Amino acid sequence: MTKKKDIKFLRVTHLRGPNIWTYRPVIEVWLDIGELEDFPSDKLPGFNARLTDMLPGLIEHRCGVGERGGFLERLECGTWAGHILEHIVLELQNMAGMKTGFGKTRSTAEVGVYKMAFRTRDAIVGRAALDAGHALLMAAVSGESFDMKSTVARLTDLVDRYCLGPSTANIVDAATERGIPSIRLTEGNLVQLGHGAAQRRIWTAETDRTSAIAESIASDKDLTKRLLASCGVPVPEGALVRSAEAAWEEAQDIGLPVVVKPVDGNHGRGVTLNLMSESEVHTAYAIASEAGGSSAVLVERFIPGNEHRLLIVGRQVVAVARGESLRVTGDGSSSVSALVASQINTDPRRGETEEHPLGTVNVQDDEILLDLKRQGLTPASVPQDGQKVLIQPNGNVSDDVTDLVHPEVAHMAALAARVVGLDIAGIDLVCEDISRPLAQQRGAIIEVNSSPGLLAHIKPASGTPRKVGEAIIRHLFADGDSGRIPVVGVTGTLGTSLIARLLGCLLNAAGKHVGVANGEGLYLDGRQVHKGDCTGFAAGERLLINRNVEAAVFESNARSILSGGLPYDRCSVGVVTDMGQLGDVTGFHINDDEALANVVRSQVDVILSEGAAVLNAADPDVVKLAALSDGRVIFYAMDEHNPVMAQHRASGERIVFARDNHIVLADGETESRLLDLAKIRPATVKHPASVLAATAAAWALGLQHDLICGGLRAFDASKKTTY
Structure with a gap:
């Protein structure tokens, strides 16, 4: 094939509103396919096989045929380069994690010039997919190699960087289901739902009803505990200390084992559990002090049981996830670091992006190093074959147990959110059995979090995914309210x-x-x-x-x-x-x-x-x-x-x-x-x-x-x- 068999982009336009193609935003491209006008897909030897080898997912494209494999049927019968590029771009976006399905290509009165439109959720990602799709198509035409892995990785990175995070997208999708319009106000996750005077705003799990004062209270763990205790909400005994020595004195007063945590921390950072000795408390104090923004540290009674995260929206518990301790099993030859890499971080639920409900585990984190030390191990240690090693006692909340929650537990969690003043809150609670009242098992609420993570409830490791976005939309908009103005x-x-x-x-x-x-x-x-x-x-x-x-x-x-x-x-x-x-x-x-x-x-x-x-x-x-x-x-x-x-x-x-x-x-x-x-x-x-x-x-x-x-x-x- 000669270099003349190429495609030129004459014009690329992001149509942000309803247009001649569809109600949704699209990228419209004017294409000059040049000599490829004389070479539809059935006249390019080996082209169809090369293309489908590169993009096996094209079999799912129904195209105008209306059934699975429809686009492949069009390829075999012969279709032109503009139409093929449309489907390549859609498939690349899908492979990068941005699901789209709409595309159309139409000829113009000028021979070889076409108008092509494809749905995209972000113009930067869509344009990058268009350029990548063009390169892939030319490689398939000429029989040259194409680096699919790095292309998809680059597009995936752009999706992570520019598209709405999965939690925000879940809320926006729920709004769309209700017929409520949305406008993205920044490149981040600040989104307007509704129009004009009828609008509401969200920033992931924060809304324009979320009080800044309530967020400040939630970030002060000691103040939160005092407010909850005054309203009869069970919280662990404990006190604020400002030195390692004072932490050990408090631990002895409370009774071992204890927990040490930052007074202003969140998401479990700097928290060390089940401390049994003076040296452990001193080490945990240093960890907590460094993780928080204050020299003050909380020492609390350790509560045995499983950690649970209860999501409160308005005055209702809408989802509950249960955590589990994280352990690896020795094989007699691999280090703790290698076991974590092979047994934990290979879990597809784990990653550094918002798409993943669980984070990757770094064995060099201070909290993990302390837990390993208490077991007589380091990251370089090689556990015996079959030996169980505790890596992380908390922070792995991912199993849905919403249907098991006792009404009294749900009431206490909702009360805790109201006491702090949050309209959406993540209540961290420890108990042995979520289906029994807390008073029967010495369970307690250990934290109230603003802007809680939603992904563990949307994509739990086990159990039923919960319609979190729908609950937040119900909280923001009364039944029958579309958020629209005339x-x-x-x-x-x-x-x-x-x-x-x-x-x-x-x-x-x-x-x-x-x-x-x-x-x-x-x-x-x-x-x-x-x-x-x-x-x-x-x-x-x-x-x-x-x-x-x-x-x-x-x-x-x-x-x-x-x-x-x-x-x-x-x-x-x-x-x-x-x-x-x-x-x-x-x-x-x-x-x-x-x-x-x-x-x-x-x-x-x-x-x-x-x-x-x-x-x-x-x-x-x-x-x-x-x-x-x-x-x-x-x-x-x-x-x-x-x-x-x-x-x-x-x-x-x-x-x-x-x-x-x-x-x-x-x-x-x-x-x-x-x-x-x-x-x-x-x-x-x-x-x-x-x-x-x-x-x-x-x-x-x-x-x-x-x-x-x-x-x-x-x-x-x-x-x-x-x-």
């Missing part, structure tokens, strides 16, 4: 900027704090805060993240949809005035009216089922969009006798028109004569069809008639810096 999209080229501003004024008259993003600027409560074209995604998102905005209106057109997608996932009302002209989308490979209509339909595709499409009945192409709306349809036109209007009204639906110079709302046979057009300001009434469109949208949103009339009278189209 969102209106206005698409077309006929007076759309005017319609958006006028509708903003009408919503403002109804007492809403309103944001408007249109071709003239960005408006908040009638005041222009940014001048210039704001029909793009970034400007629109500014409104959705604004906690003061109670309703938002967005103008878009075919060009802005093609450039970045719509700035919202769904809308309450979608207004379409016209399709625009092919000249508006020059350079986007939109070559006929059908393709243009496929772009504009995006506005109607995103209308909520409880919402409405407001369509211009005077434009036959716009009328055709009515069949695509999941919500109701309101037609508007100056002429009530328009056949579309008459038929729609006869079927019991709503229309808006002008009669005798008055705006009229008709709902089947019922009519409401709204306002004399002469009472609207001259600069506004010069565009009567735009007035009707805005009125219809306000009606669809449920605004009262007198408020609509008041807003129409107040609006002045001549003032561009206000509504």
